[in-house]
Amino acid sequence: MRKLLPLIGNPHGSGRSALTCRYRCGDACFHEVPNTSDNEYVGDVIARAYSRRSMLRSAAVVTVATAAGTAVTLGAGGGQPAEAAPSADPKAGSGEAARGLRFKAVAPNTDDRVTVPEGHDQNVVIRWGDPIVKGAPAFNPDKQTAAAQAGQFGYNNDFLSLLPLGGGYERQQLLVANHEYTDENLMFKGYDPANPTREQVEVAWAAHGLGVVVVQEDHRSGKLTAVNRHQLNRRLTATSEFRLTGPAAGSALLKTSADPTGTKVLGTLNNCSGGTTPWGTTLHGEENFNQYFANAGQVTDPAEAARLKRYGVSTGATERKWERFDKRFDCLQEPNESHRFGWVVELDPYDPNSVPRKRTALGRFKHEGAQPRLTEDGRPVVYMGDDERFDYFYKFVSSKQMKRGDSRAAKEHNLTLLDEGTLYVAKLTGDSPAAEVDGSGKLPADGQFDGSGVWIKLATASASGNVSHVEGMTAEEVFVFTRQAGDKVGATKMDRPEDIEPSPRTGRVYVVLTNNTDRGKAGKAGADEANPRNLNKHGQILELAENFDDPAGDGFAWRLFLVAGDPNDASTYFAGFPKDKVSPISCPDNVTFDPHGNLWISTDGNQLGSHDGLFGVATAGERRGELKQFLTVPRGAETCGPLVQDKRVLVAVQHPGEIDGASVEKPQSVWPDGPGKIVRPAVVSVWRKDGKNIGV
Template sequence: MSETTARKFPLLPMLGHTKGKRSAVTCALKCDNACASEVCNTSENGYFRDIASATLSRRAALGFGAAGALAVVLGSAVTSAESASAAGLSAAAKEGFAKSKLQFTPIAAVDASVDAVTVPDGFTWQPVIRWGDPIFADAPAFDIANQTAAAQEKQFGYNNDYTDILEIPGSKGRRAVLFANHEYTNETIMFPATMPAGQVRAVGAAAHGLSVVELERKNKNKPWSYVKGAGLNRRFLNSTAYELTGPVAGSPLVRTVQDPAGRTIKGTLGNCSGGTTPWGTILSGEENFNGYFVAKGTSAADKRYGLGANPTARQWELDDPRWDTRNPGYENEANRFGWIVEVDPFDPTSTPKKHSSLGRFKHEGANVIVAKSGHVVAYSGDDERFDYLYKFVSAGKYIEGDRKHNMTLLSEGNLYVAKFTGNSPAAEITGVGNVPADGAFDGIGQWLPLVVDGASAVPGMSVEEVLVYTRLAADKVGPTKMDRCEDVEPSLLTGKVYVACTNNSNRGVGANEAATEMNPRNQNRDGHIVEITETGDQTSTTFSWNLLMVCGDPAQGDVTYFSGFPVDKVSPISCPDNLAFDSVGNLWISTDGAPSGIGKADGLFKVTVAGKDRGKVEQFLAVPRDGETCGPIIHDDERTVFVSVQHPGEDGSFGAQVSFFPDYVAEGTTPAPGAVRAPRPAVIQVFRG
């Protein structure tokens, strides 16, 4: 069989089983058909059942001494000494979460078949950078019909997810760096069917990884443009070396024939969301790495991490033996992925790091806040059905202005996993989302230790084992199984922590665990948002919690909850994914799944989290056909919003594309003769104009 004819589209076991506008192609290429596979977490630990005991009421656990407010200055970060108020609100938040310079009229939900970016009246949008845009001085122009690996290595990658824009110090707001993850590829719409399969694999691999690109603008009232050939521009590829830090560095569990020392890892995979540290570095989460490996699939670790013996969708194992862990010398290669990556976007010669102290699982991302004590705390969710929420607390303390020191803080510390307890009788949790008799989904929780003061807190497992096989370690201590914890974002104004639980279609199905107060719906199609208040500062081992919202579309008969805000006055929202905050504390949510499964486009939503309008949801934008909204950045002081548009036109093919985002042809005109057009994932900016 020739290399050309050997290329086949991956099997689509989710075809006909996805909800709303979710594509079965996305399921195959992004998460290796996770929802069509057996649930990875078959551990016996269940939820700590909802109870009505007054001794476990939320009031018994409340401690409103929230963490010190953290003021992030683009390009250089500082920590404010001002603590949040006794009510958990900063002075800015007290003025009203709805009082922002970014005022808009919410848009109506947009049909999923619409191939357009929809923004509020008075706003416009344009790309900042697209897949294939050349970022180095010697990079060739994008030529979709003739892409090569050498060209792609010098161009912006595919399917940008987490994104941030950091101002370059001293530039007076006119220069910045943009960072973006490139989560996965869809070779079927990227390349012509006649391209040799080996070339497809090589170019697709080069389109993964990370990018750093310089931006410029005339002034703060003008949109950004990227700068080709700028000094800070950088691509992170499968050949890029990453330093492994923390207790696992050098462990036999991560050594391979290519890296017998177990300290240097090539490449990063499945990079989804992330976070920006107070010292101006970027954190990137390695999420669906399992889909890139062939393994025996028989060990407890393989099963728990979703590793199997079938050929992968992209078949990189045909070109490099490290992608098949059955090959002698590469048994540990998969253990080298599933970490939090740290990148310095201001030093193109720096070596990126993978931090083993934060544990190994399907990290959606990691977000950092400095506790009142000075310790750095990072929250991270494991994006898998029935998996867990984690917290890392640094051993060292943040020192304002000492960037070199602060860049070591994620290398050593304590790791915890969350256990939630509801305060309502189990009989009141009906599985359809009805609010308990006390008027709220709420309760208390504990951070269960996994690693403390350099020692394992898990019986029978060493520190190295806990950090490499974090899922197995967590199973042993009995945390709460959640509905796909994706982005976890602490508010730097209030210290409260918000967890996006995207969905879980398997809850309450068969032998799988049924609804409880913290995950109150069976076959949870639409997801929910958890709000956590730490007892004391962010280093506390106890907390209280409530649900900010139980998502869906009331107009379609869904049982929803928006913290008491009238359900008929909210924008329908489903499958919350990435989270962000504006300058006055409003929560912004990007979605990965059409609102309420009724065939509407994904979008970006603003949510008021306190005051009389708490729970009010307003849709700001919608993305094009088949697209997902990722990486929101809210610069409300400049009346500007940025999002990454991922996998537009996912259900098309090279010869029959279904989206042409973002390079639409003006109405009344036609493409140039012979022009080859295809969707190009891109970072876009939305601004008044």
Template sequence: MTERPRLLPVLGPAGHAGRDAMTCLYRCGNACEHPIPNRSGNPSLTDVVTTGVSRRGVMLAGAAAAGGALVLSNIAAEPAAAAAVDPREMMPLEPGTPAGALSFKPIPPNKLDSLVVPNGYDSAVVIRWGDPVVPGAPGLDVTKQTAARQSKQFGYNNDFVGVLPINQRRALLVVNHEYTNEELIFPGFTSLDAMTVEQIEVAMAAHGLSVVEIERVGDTGQWRPATKGALPYNKRITALATRFELTGPAAGHDLLRTAADPRGRTVIGTLNNCSGGVTPWGTVLSGEENFNQYFVGGDGAPEALKPSLARYGIPTTARYPSGSRKWERAQERFDLAKHPNEAHRFGWVVEVDPFEPLAKPRKHTALGRLKHEGANVIVAKSGHVVAYMGDDERFDYLYKFVSDKKYRPKDRRHNLTLLESGTLYVAKVTGDSPAAEIDGTGKLPTDGAFDGTGQWIKLVSGDRSFVPGMTAAEVLIRTRLAGDAVGATKMDRPEDVQPSLKTGKIYAAMTNNTNRAVGTNPGVDEANPRSANKHGHIFEITEDQGDHTGTTFTWALPIVCGDPADPSTYFAGFDKSKVSPISCPDNVAFDSAGNLWISTDGNALGSNDGLFATPIEGSDKGHLRQFLTVPTGAETCGPFVTGDDRSVFAAVQHPGEITGASQQNPASTWPDGDFAKPAVVVSWRLDGGPVGS
């Protein structure tokens, strides 16, 4: 049903950029209160050279998370065959009109406690926290929640969303659950220290991933959980109990061995899963991000490990650092004074096969260990698979992985091995303008663009290290230190990195970096041109000669975010009086026409986060428009546009995440009018046409 918007309560104190302090505590363990992990001496580049709100859209409904355009196709209903098809080769469900020039009327910035979409569109919740996932699971009852119940229900704080087709009318929805807000989950919550072990285990069960079979509603772009049939694919993957297999050159290394796993090959759980991607062979990649906040006892870890622990944001001078989650009270392995190698078992790219419910998910060491926002792949001209990744930290790096083996269409067994061996690179970029022209204000240099060249520096290939003093396994386990050693370029929080299947260009969201050029921190450069960068920008990579396996590229900043009226912003040269304001880009995705969709996290312009779309080619390039906004305190996570362009999914993460809010006294009542619940939503055009155009 449709309701009028609710006014927002007064916001709590701001944390990093536009974030609330509660977000800073639970999202990243108050990272800004701790020293910047990257203390390397790597040089910066300067050293190297309105209106139209849909009343139908202001609903008790929601949004969902990251990926690229995946076509829902007219293929057979046999799941493995469906998953083996390269999404770029799949035909649309219906011929219809593909997405083209964007034409929706942008919605204005707002602070409504509702999901808002443009005129001519509607939206609905697909699934929310606590909804049953495993057949027979109970519904949510916050007064009776247990770890056993939560392990069968949809998890908390959905981030990445992938949609993989089964047949013409059904698909698998795969969702990450990044972290939990205990104040908003447990009635009567007082502090993390006062939590019971059962409550800690509930939180652990609310982390991980959900796989849910969904079905189309009638002939519309709406989707809902499937209700008929055995639902054999539905499952939960949790931080509490799910076993993961380690693959690749570092598997079994001494640094990955623990008392519980002396072989160093089996890990329990996955932590802080942020964004991800859908592979051409029908699996999902999930990035383990801010895993550092789950560990205590860094002060008691062996001295030899402390430098690398600190490089990953784990304090080594205090037993209980600010923001720690207290999980060691439920499982001792999170105490590094007793189990120092346990931290090395997180920070990987996880591959989940949703079409094989009994298959053990895998952590691929060949892709390196960092604070992975996610990983997205493209098949190079040579047939090798190339994965692009960002390390979400102030002053950290961009990476890519090139597989040893080649992709084989319809050979799924072979393709499932592609990420187990290959070559890992880190990016070093150079600007083409005089250093004096990059003054920190965001003013364009005289050549009219922030751009330059770059190279991919080889870190490791198979069992061979290219970093002096480090073995291949050490490079993969301590990838940040390897990037430091080869002089990689310090970026402004590289988050989601997505290849365009239409142009082959690569787009990375640089969310923000309020520490840039502040105090003794690294100064501005052409790739990160603003001091105290609170709004972020989009970084575009064009691989030389279109070769994704190559080692050189050119780059540019097509969008420098913020208020279009601010001279420091840039929208590919488009008339800024016609574009929507945008702050803190987080996830990026594409529709079939190659339009870039951008979701935001931590809007520093004072309005709710949202989802935006812009062409990246042609005369309309840079004409950015706001497509939706999420409710009070929420973040918009990685959009996913289905390949028939009739549905756009988004994740509404942490609604009501406002300091002082609680489960009984919520800052948001979205989506059901009682208390805040993270949810995945879908939006569609009322006339059945392609979204956006």
């Protein structure tokens, strides 16, 4: 059934350790920014800007002009009841917290544990190495093999999804997890980064990818326990079979010596965040795939060299040296292999025999995630961010309608929804004079960072033929080299677009911009109204509004919902809520919504001296902007994959102990199993001890 202390001496511009930057993103912060375009659009695009202030601040009606010359009338809530304007009363924020956020906020800390609010309890649901597939052995870090790892929970869990089993299994759910990357220093005793062994490399291949595992609920609490060796449990790794589908499948740009059809790929890499579809599948974004491919600097073909550079592919040897053991990771031997990564992967977790699909119609870039919603007539709209300094955010609008029901025909149809439709990139315009956006984060005279935006068409995929909307590029080139297409049409350079989620209640879309310490540096783009701080180390969250019933339109209004950092910093902003009544937050990353419509934010690389954490913030009502910290994670860890249900909160604790100088022999954390045990990424469930719902 589908049912606040400064960090010192970190050249990375964030709270991440150098070790994390090496293994997670291939030291992206030390490399030249891939986007060197000046973004002056020379095509024939009409500016479709419109007033957003009356739309987002009051109940006044707003008319949106579309490219076709028609008009769409929107209310203040995008088809929903108008939100209450932030109160100017200095007493605002007193009294009871927003529903869903009624817990005592966790104070910033540096404890080597998962710290949760008073009155709450927690358990580790599943750890790296726990056996999940039939025949998989118990975890033994001293005798780990690739065969064992292929049947065990993977490393560095990130995105999480919980799906119902139904059919009499109401207390069981299907947990789907991404396994983003490996840190071999923390996996293998005596690891030599210059000379990894074949066995170590093959274990790392098997520790990447995706995991599916059934979990059992405790009927008295929110505790979850993994059901090992269940028939639905599954691992997909860097050597599993995946299919390329959609407009670029079979393209000459995707063919290799091992796959002359251009339709079959081995593996998925660096899966970061993702999404859960209304038709019961999960989506998984391939993010920092560029770091796994070697020798791009020796490619002599000018066009291909430029493409590889735009995607930040390693110029020389890679950190993990995989190219020594498989030629597909060497750009000189397999020039197209890297083009087969950087996609959104769709998985049917209910079918353990299904082959996951890489959806080329959603474009290729460093996908943080992909979360869909439906238009009124049932067509999926998917929002996506490209996690790179000065890169863009996108949406895809399917041309097909979802079919309801559990029939085989409906399922097969729904597995084609993301192969046909139109891919867009966002261009934003601020509504304040340029002189009022000076890079300091000071609010302009109108009291908001806000403006209008347009979705620019890049390409359309259809069964009758694919169409490019970008001058000088074929449709196949647009889908495979989407970054260059965004450059050509003048998309807005953003401060690392990460997770993007539409609110299930209001349809408003929240775009998480983690940070960008290159903003405003010599030769780099300076501040603009959507990215208002130079040397931006704390990040911000953008809120945009489209037609609630028809998000397939090409215009939107936007404003900054949250500008992160120490609330005592004048440049921070919490949707107008009193700043002395919020938790400090830095480097927002993954987001989700709770049953009450609050946005929950996990952080990555906290620049305020505390460990990363999970925060809830009200998005509507008189307490809009009220932000409270719910938990913190252990030393060196990042908070990932948040899920908030009525009875529980789930987080993926990624890379605990990943601190400079750490190794298996010299651990920098003892989480989750205590001293003398190897540090292991894991999934944690949190619930109220009194059995009541979270935050009420």
